[in-house]
Amino acid sequence: MGLWYEETFKGTRLSLEVTDTFFSGKSEYQKVEIFETREYGRALAIDSVFMTSEGDEFVYHEMLTHPALLTAKDPKRVLVIGGGDGGTVREVLRHPGVEKCVMIEIDELVVRACQEHLPTIGTAWDDPRLDLRFADGIDYVKNSDEEPYDVILLDGTDPIGPGEVLFGMEFFRGVKRMLKPNGIMALQSETPMLLRDVFFETQFKLRELFGKVHPYFGPVPLYASGIWSWTWCSDTQDHTAVDEGRAAPIVDGCKYYNLDIHRGAFALPNYVRRGIAAGPQDKKEG
Amino acid sequence: MGLWYEETFKGTRLSLEVTDTFFSGKSEYQKVEIFETREYGRALAIDSVFMTSEGDEFVYHEMLTHPALLTAKDPKRVLVIGGGDGGTVREVLRHPGVEKCVMIEIDELVVRACQEHLPTIGTAWDDPRLDLRFADGIDYVKNSDEEPYDVILLDGTDPIGPGEVLFGMEFFRGVKRMLKPNGIMALQSETPMLLRDVFFETQFKLRELFGKVHPYFGPVPLYASGIWSWTWCSDTQDHTAVDEGRAAPIVDGCKYYNLDIHRGAFALPNYVRRGIAAGPQDKKEG
Numbered sequence: 001m002g003l004w005y006e007e008t009f010k011g012t013r014l015s016l017e018v019t020d021t022f023f024s025g026k027s028e029y030q031k032v033e034i035f036e037t038r039e040y041g042r043a044l045a046i047d048s049v050f051m052t053s054e055g056d057e058f059v060y061h062e063m064l065t066h067p068a069l070l071t072a073k074d075p076k077r078v079l080v081i082g083g084g085d086g087g088t089v090r091e092v093l094r095h096p097g098v099e100k101c102v103m104i105e106i107d108e109l110v111v112r113a114c115q116e117h118l119p120t121i122g123t124a125w126d127d128p129r130l131d132l133r134f135a136d137g138i139d140y141v142k143n144s145d146e147e148p149y150d151v152i153l154l155d156g157t158d159p160i161g162p163g164e165v166l167f168g169m170e171f172f173r174g175v176k177r178m179l180k181p182n183g184i185m186a187l188q189s190e191t192p193m194l195l196r197d198v199f200f201e202t203q204f205k206l207r208e209l210f211g212k213v214h215p216y217f218g219p220v221p222l223y224a225s226g227i228w229s230w231t232w233c234s235d236t237q238d239h240t241a242v243d244e245g246r247a248a249p250i251v252d253g254c255k256y257y258n259l260d261i262h263r264g265a266f267a268l269p270n271y272v273r274r275g276i277a278a279g280p281q282d283k284k285e286g
Numbered sequence: 287m288g289l290w291y292e293e294t295f296k297g298t299r300l301s302l303e304v305t306d307t308f309f310s311g312k313s314e315y316q317k318v319e320i321f322e323t324r325e326y327g328r329a330l331a332i333d334s335v336f337m338t339s340e341g342d343e344f345v346y347h348e349m350l351t352h353p354a355l356l357t358a359k360d361p362k363r364v365l366v367i368g369g370g371d372g373g374t375v376r377e378v379l380r381h382p383g384v385e386k387c388v389m390i391e392i393d394e395l396v397v398r399a400c401q402e403h404l405p406t407i408g409t410a411w412d413d414p415r416l417d418l419r420f421a422d423g424i425d426y427v428k429n430s431d432e433e434p435y436d437v438i439l440l441d442g443t444d445p446i447g448p449g450e451v452l453f454g455m456e457f458f459r460g461v462k463r464m465l466k467p468n469g470i471m472a473l474q475s476e477t478p479m480l481l482r483d484v485f486f487e488t489q490f491k492l493r494e495l496f497g498k499v500h501p502y503f504g505p506v507p508l509y510a511s512g513i514w515s516w517t518w519c520s521d522t523q524d525h526t527a528v529d530e531g532r533a534a535p536i537v538d539g540c541k542y543y544n545l546d547i548h549r550g551a552f553a554l555p556n557y558v559r560r561g562i563a564a565g566p567q568d569k570k571e572g
Contacts, residue, residue, distance in 0.1 A: 006301075010324065011303035011324025011326075012303070013290065013292075013299075013300070013301040013303075015292075015301065017297035017299075038296065039296055193507055194325060194507070219512055221479055221511040221513065225507040226512010226513055227512060251556070258553075258555075258556050260553035261556075264553030267547045268546065268547075269541070269544070270540050270544050270547075
């Protein structure tokens with residue numbers, strides 16, 4: 001008791017009281033830790049940044065997954081890049097129409113640690129529709145000759161240091177190459193309040209690639225500022241056209257997401273509207 | 287540089303890097319501090335709890351004020367209880383139809399410190415329609431024989447320790463006594479994620495007093511968990527019926543609020559819907 005795990009982000013720091021540590025290890029990529037917190041249950045941190053916790057993961061994983069899956073036309077093939085804790089593929093595989101979910105995670109250690117010590121988050125590891133591969137998502141979308149996907153979800157790390165390429169145009173172009181023409185891509189797109197530049201730059205990059213780009217918002221207490229964004233992208237689909245028949249059983253199993261939340265999450269605060277209307281301020285290829 | 291101001295709430299702690307201190311004083315009620323933070327501009331803390339900052343105050347004050355003011359029928363008389371930083375009365379007084387705004391703040395030191403050191407938040411102190419009084423809001427709503435109000439906004443502190451009475455039935459009954467039959471009351475109602483019990487108990491108390499009680503949500507990074515709730519209450523009005531003509535110039539001057547945000551904020555997450563549907567778990571007069 002009395003131990004605190006802290007994440008410092010710019011001039012802010014979130015600390016969580018930790019009551020037990022289950023795992024601490026280092027891969028060739030990063031440091032991976034799983035511990036028990038007093039308020040949020042078990043939590044995963046990578047390189048001293050909170051990634052997810054039992055207490056708030058439902059918002060993040062439901063919001064990354066269901067807006068895309070429920071506005072896609074009969075999605076059968078889904079690609080998840082990142083998402084080593086297993087929460088995103090868990091939500092994807094709750095959709096009975098999904099026939100195959102390929103998950104590309106670069107770091108096997110994250111998955112193995114979460115399988116053993118965060119079993120309440122990744123509950124779908126044994127689903128036969130899951131094709132889990134430990135590989136570099138950037139290489140995959142650039143070079144794969146596999147069939148394109150109906151939905152692609154980017155569940156990557158922050159665009160700081162090694163994660164920066166996951167928010168770059170080259171990666172986004174690869175992702176689009178692997179998406180069917182009527183497909184939908186959704187990604188976590190950072191906090192609009194504390195990483196405003198990254199949030200807006202990401203919007204402008206995506207607008208160069210997709211005909212329809214819609215950010216949406218929800219609360220994730222463990223992430224810097226507590227307010228998080230995801231972005232829905234497509235050339236052809238409608239982000240408001242939820243398949244209500246398919247949605248009903250999905251919503252039943254959600255702790256956060258429902259159709260009012262879906263509609264409400266796409267409401268843009270004035271500062272976001274104005275930032276997007278102002279256009280790129282310092283345009284550069286990322 | 288390198289100094290951090292921290293707020294610990296249960297097993298969570300938010301720290302902000304502080305680059306300068308402008309004010310530190312103690313009233314008969316509490317300790318009041320105003321300092322410069324690296325990420326959020328100037329911030330006010332009371333008894334080591336963050337109250338507001340230049341960087342995030344707009345969400346809180348716009349969301350407390352405009353949903354009530356814009357769904358009220360021609361509001362002329364508005365009462366604000368608390369709100370010593372002046373942000374709430376600033377937003378109230380942007381409504382040209384408001385003829386009188388009475389503000390009851392118990393602690394003169396908070397107002398005086400904010401007037402001097404947080405001038406960007408309280409910009410309406412000199413408005414002749416403002417009637418600022420240093421008094422106990424609980425006494426006022428219980429004993430005042432003044433004319434009732436069209437809108438009452440409760441901008442109080444957390445219901446922990448001395449603030450607990452501000453979330454009690456006796457206070458809420460007094461507030462209702464001071465509200466016109468067609469009036470609207472709105473209050474900050476805490477974080478649904480980290481103070482779930484208080485959030486739900488408050489909903490059930492308000493439902494005993496008002497025919498219509500609607501919580502709504504928005505991001506306030508400085509408050510515990512980052513996701514905050516307010517609650518809209520009335521016997522007769524419709525929380526969705528925004529006066530769009532009156533709204534247009536108000537929205538123009540907002541950084542967060544607009545009509546999509548208004549509608550979206552009232553979307554209830556599944557865990558909130560279910561908690562309300564389950565009803566009071568341990569009913570007691572608060």
